[in-house]
Amino acid sequence: MRVDPRDVIRVKRDGGRLGPELIDDFLTGYVEGRVEDYHASALLMAIFCHGLDDVELLAWTRSMLESGTTFDWSHLDGPMVDKHSTGGVGDKVSIPLAPALVACGAKVPMISGRGLGHTGGTLDKLEAYPGLRTELPIERIRSQMEELGFFIAAQTPDLVPADRKLYALRDAAGLVEAIPLIASSILSKKLAEGLDALVLDVKFGAGSFLPDHEKGLRLAGRMAGLAKGFGLPMTVVLSSMEQPLGRMVGHANEINESLDCLRGEGPRDLVDLTVRQGGEALLACGLAEVLQAGEDRMRASFSDGSAMEVFQHFLKAQGAEGDLSKDLPTASGEAFLVAPKDGYLACLDCRQVGVALQALGGARVEIGGGLDHGVGLEVLARHGDWVEGGQPLVHITHRDGKGVEEAQMHLARAYQVALEPPNPVGETRTLV
Numbered sequence: 531m532r533v534d535p536r537d538v539i540r541v542k543r544d545g546g547r548l549g550p551e552l553i554d555d556f557l558t559g560y561v562e563g564r565v566e567d568y569h570a571s572a573l574l575m576a577i578f579c580h581g582l583d584d585v586e587l588l589a590w591t592r593s594m595l596e597s598g599t600t601f602d603w604s605h606l607d608g609p610m611v612d613k614h615s616t617g618g619v620g621d622k623v624s625i626p627l628a629p630a631l632v633a634c635g636a637k638v639p640m641i642s643g644r645g646l647g648h649t650g651g652t653l654d655k656l657e658a659y660p661g662l663r664t665e666l667p668i669e670r671i672r673s674q675m676e677e678l679g680f681f682i683a684a685q686t687p688d689l690v691p692a693d694r695k696l697y698a699l700r701d702a703a704g705l706v707e708a709i710p711l712i713a714s715s716i717l718s719k720k721l722a723e724g725l726d727a728l729v730l731d732v733k734f735g736a737g738s739f740l741p742d743h744e745k746g747l748r749l750a751g752r753m754a755g756l757a758k759g760f761g762l763p764m765t766v767v768l769s770s771m772e773q774p775l776g777r778m779v780g781h782a783n784e785i786n787e788s789l790d791c792l793r794g795e796g797p798r799d800l801v802d803l804t805v806r807q808g809g810e811a812l813l814a815c816g817l818a819e820v821l822q823a824g825e826d827r828m829r830a831s832f833s834d835g836s837a838m839e840v841f842q843h844f845l846k847a848q849g850a851e852g853d854l855s856k857d858l859p860t861a862s863g864e865a866f867l868v869a870p871k872d873g874y875l876a877c878l879d880c881r882q883v884g885v886a887l888q889a890l891g892g893a894r895v896e897i898g899g900g901l902d903h904g905v906g907l908e909v910l911a912r913h914g915d916w917v918e919g920g921q922p923l924v925h926i927t928h929r930d931g932k933g934v935e936e937a938q939m940h941l942a943r944a945y946q947v948a949l950e951p952p953n954p955v956g957e958t959r960t961l962v
């Protein structure tokens with residue numbers, strides 16, 4: 531069927547319902563170049579305003595998924611699992627989680643993303659390793675899965691091409707924050723990985739991608755419905771992004787902290803969240819009978835060195851030069867944010883910590899832009915701690931003074947010291 535794209539736009543513009551054929555014709559035409567960017571942005575805006583109901587969302591996601599290659603791992607043993615996080619400040623969970631899951635008997639085909647704005651991306655963090663490649667051709671991805679049962683790589687041009695085009699357009703047109711568009715974008719890529727189970731970490735709090743808690747819950751609900759529609763077992767975990775996860779923010783910094791976690795020595799919040807998500811993944815894919823057993827296996831893979839061993843194989847397979855932490859870039863400038871007075875520390879705007887990293891040059895400001903892997907922040911005191919005036923709260927690593935004053939200003943907005951203890955940060959919980 532060939533439909534005039536303007537007829538599809540009109541239906542949604544007027545609040546109507548799009549049938550699966552209309553959706554498929556439009557998206558296929560967009561990927562093939564028959565439908566122009568201006569048509570697609572008009573339809574995306576109409577969807578932004580009127581939404582997609584569950585039947586439309588399923589059809590939209592299916593068309594995106596079928597726009598390119600999908601993986602089939604039926605010739606490999608072991609369940610395929612992955613996790614996705616809606617993103618936050620200092621969220622490096624994927625890096626220790628993926629090798630630990632492999633050490634526990636799962637396989638992890640992880641298509642991951644880059645950071646934009648105040649939230650970091652796993653690929654950028656891994657690229658702190660000189661020589662490490664994340665843009666892998668599809669054949670290399672397949673052979674690495676066969677050899678190692680694990681990869682972390684960027685979306686390839688033939689994987690969900692509809693999402694590549696639509697995401698760039700949404701970014702350029704200010705249309706990223708629409709729940710059905712986010713849900714279909716994330717899940718089409720995860721479905722293309724050929725998974726048996728997925729854990730979705732929906733972050734809430736000021737440092738998250740969707741700080742509005744109610745919106746985060748709506749996204750989780752839409753994604754849970756979609757996963758069910760595709761028959762993909764998916765567990766949704768809700769976790770706090772009210773303060774940075776762990777102590778380290780910045781690329782080389784976060785790799786070092788991930789290595790601590792792989793050694794079983796990382797900060798408690800990071801280790802606990804990694805273990806929780808891993809436990810949920812092992813439970814969802816049948817490698818654990820109850821959550822506690824999955825969590826115990828995760829912790830054992832850290833303490834017996836098996837997760838670290840898998841990670842070292844991964845580094846070699848993806849071209850990292852040097853070993854573990856020795857060759858990671860570091861900037862040499864040092865500065866601090868200090869407590870202005872005695873009192874309880876509260877992290878009131880975690881997003882500002884991500885923006886401070888950006889000011890130092892450690893985060894991307896535009897798609898395709900550069901970043902400095904060697905700058906970063908170490909958070910020396912946690913939300914709720916009693917601190918004394920003059921005590922260092924954040925250690926800043928900078929390159930030749932670039933952005934230090936701006937970073938200090940953002941950090942001063944993020945943290946407040948008061949005589950009353952702040953409300954505790956929210957607990958991690960499993961939603962579905």
Ligand code: URA
Binds near residue numbers: 643706712713
């Ligand atoms: N991440 C994605 O992959 N897609 C979105 O739309 C938002 C975040």
